[in-house]
Amino acid sequence: MKIETRTVNGVTILDISGKITLAEGSVDVKKSVRDLLDSGRNQILLNLGDVKYIDSSGIGELVSSFTTVTNKGGKLKLLNLTLKIRELLAITKLLTVFECFDDEAEAVKSFS
Amino acid sequence: MDQEILSKIHLTLYSDIKYLDIVQSVSDSFSAMAGFDEEEVYKVGLSVREAVTNAILHGNKNDPAIPVGLCFQQAGDRLIVKVTDQGEGLDERNLPDPLDPDHLLKPGGRGIFLVKAFMDNVVINTPDGGGTEIVMEKFNKEGEKNED
Numbered sequence: 001m002k003i004e005t006r007t008v009n010g011v012t013i014l015d016i017s018g019k020i021t022l023a024e025g026s027v028d029v030k031k032s033v034r035d036l037l038d039s040g041r042n043q044i045l046l047n048l049g050d051v052k053y054i055d056s057s058g059i060g061e062l063v064s065s066f067t068t069v070t071n072k073g074g075k076l077k078l079l080n081l082t083l084k085i086r087e088l089l090a091i092t093k094l095l096t097v098f099e100c101f102d103d104e105a106e107a108v109k110s111f112s
Numbered sequence: 113m114d115q116e117i118l119s120k121i122h123l124t125l126y127s128d129i130k131y132l133d134i135v136q137s138v139s140d141s142f143s144a145m146a147g148f149d150e151e152e153v154y155k156v157g158l159s160v161r162e163a164v165t166n167a168i169l170h171g172n173k174n175d176p177a178i179p180v181g182l183c184f185q186q187a188g189d190r191l192i193v194k195v196t197d198q199g200e201g202l203d204e205r206n207l208p209d210p211l212d213p214d215h216l217l218k219p220g221g222r223g224i225f226l227v228k229a230f231m232d233n234v235v236i237n238t239p240d241g242g243g244t245e246i247v248m249e250k251f252n253k254e255g256e257k258n259e260d
Contacts, residue, residue: 022165023132056162056226060219067217084154091229092222093211 011108012041017050020058033065042074043111049080079107115188123182127172136161146186155230162223163195163246171197189252196245201238
């Protein structure tokens with residue numbers, strides 16, 4: 001898994017690629033999010049467009065990241081869900097929890 | 113009705129998550145060989161991965177010395193996968209419902225739920241000798257279509 005960070009209009013976007021699985025080190029997502037919170041950045045958009053595979057551990061990391069950011073008064077949203085990730089979030093009812101976007105500009109605008 | 117076993121593979125792996133990608137590769141290859149389409153191969157692979165993860169972490173308590181057993185069988189139009197551990201035994205009644213609003217934001221507890229969502233039949237046994245055996249089946253719907 002690879003995570004690259006950039007900022008657009010005050011929103012920190014994490015471009016995640018590869019697999020978010022237990023074996024691949026799914027905890028890296030949570031760690032990256034915690035590092036952002038520690039540096040005062042709490043408007044976070046996870047771009048999952050290049051995530052090829054996710055397991056229940058990876059879903060757990062997304063949930064854990066979401067609750068950590070929310071509890072710190074910030075917002076964490078998702079961008080570019082693949083069909084497989086969307087299906088997993090749908091059957092686990094997590095689409096009702098996460099705000100999800102297919103358009104980056106629209107997603108960034110939603111934070112303001 | 114019992115169907116002829118067309119293919120069968122037994123694997124034994126020690127309880128370490130580093131083997132999960134290998135397990136999934138075997139699952140993907142076996143179900144593709146059994147004639148399942150790409151989407152079904154993915155669903156079987158994720159289910160096998162989750163069941164083996166459960167066996168390693170919760171059954172064998174992440175003890176690398178304790179083995180996890182894995183058996184793939186193709187019988188007629190069915191794929192049957194058995195995953196066994198040597199833990200204390202999984203009681204389904206104790207598994208929290210991950211869709212319950214009280215559990216929705218918990219980081220864990222979705223593995224077996226996904227197995228049940230993606231496979232056609234799932235039975236969790238606790239054999240007398242101890243441990244847990246998860247038996248999951250997937251029917252090849254492409255095969256049914258071809259027979260029509």
